[in-house]
Amino acid sequence: GESVGLHLPTLSVQEGDNSIINCAYSNSASDYFIWYKQESGKGPQFIIDIRSNMDKRQGQRVTVLLNKTVKHLSLQIAATQPGDSAVYFCADVLSRGYQKVTFGTGTKLQVIP
């Protein structure tokens, strides 16, 4: 069946370094992809999204890259800060009347001060 999976369950990064969180998806018909950040005890928070007809999108300190050939998505966080520590989920979205959102299992980012 359809799935969205993350390569690494936990990622430890030194404060100030760049972080790269990877995600693989299986549904080639997805319309767009979203990265969410979930801090402990809170709901997921939207970070950035990218449409399937794009290969790169930049936000504030974050960049998402989409490689449709290998069905791979990555989130790059520049100059990682302690406040970036959280679980990051990628999700692929199929819009057919309602959104069919498939979430991955999440990668825990730990920032080492």
Add this chain to the structure above:
Amino acid sequence: EADIYQTPRYLVIGTGKKITLECSQTMGHDKMYWYQQDPGMELHLIHYSYGVNSTEKGDLSSESTVSRIRTEHFPLTLESARPSHTSQYLCASSDPPGLASTDTQYFGPGTRLTVL
């Protein structure tokens, strides 16, 4: 930041009790969703709604029910709670996107339910 609220934030109850988890949003969004999430795991859609008087079951089978009488309100009810219902329940809402944007879901803080 999105204006979507869930109450209670934490709930511990005994088996067999009827409970209702509240979700409200002040953004006027037509679409609302309920997800179930175990700690550190992915989110699973259990219910969604296109608008008032519209409710549908999601991908994950659930013994809960929902109602959508008002646009801003999407409560989830468990008629008889069991330990297997212990989980975190997340509510979300979204609105149809404009040409340049995607239909992003905004999440509430969640309700952590424990059934003893």
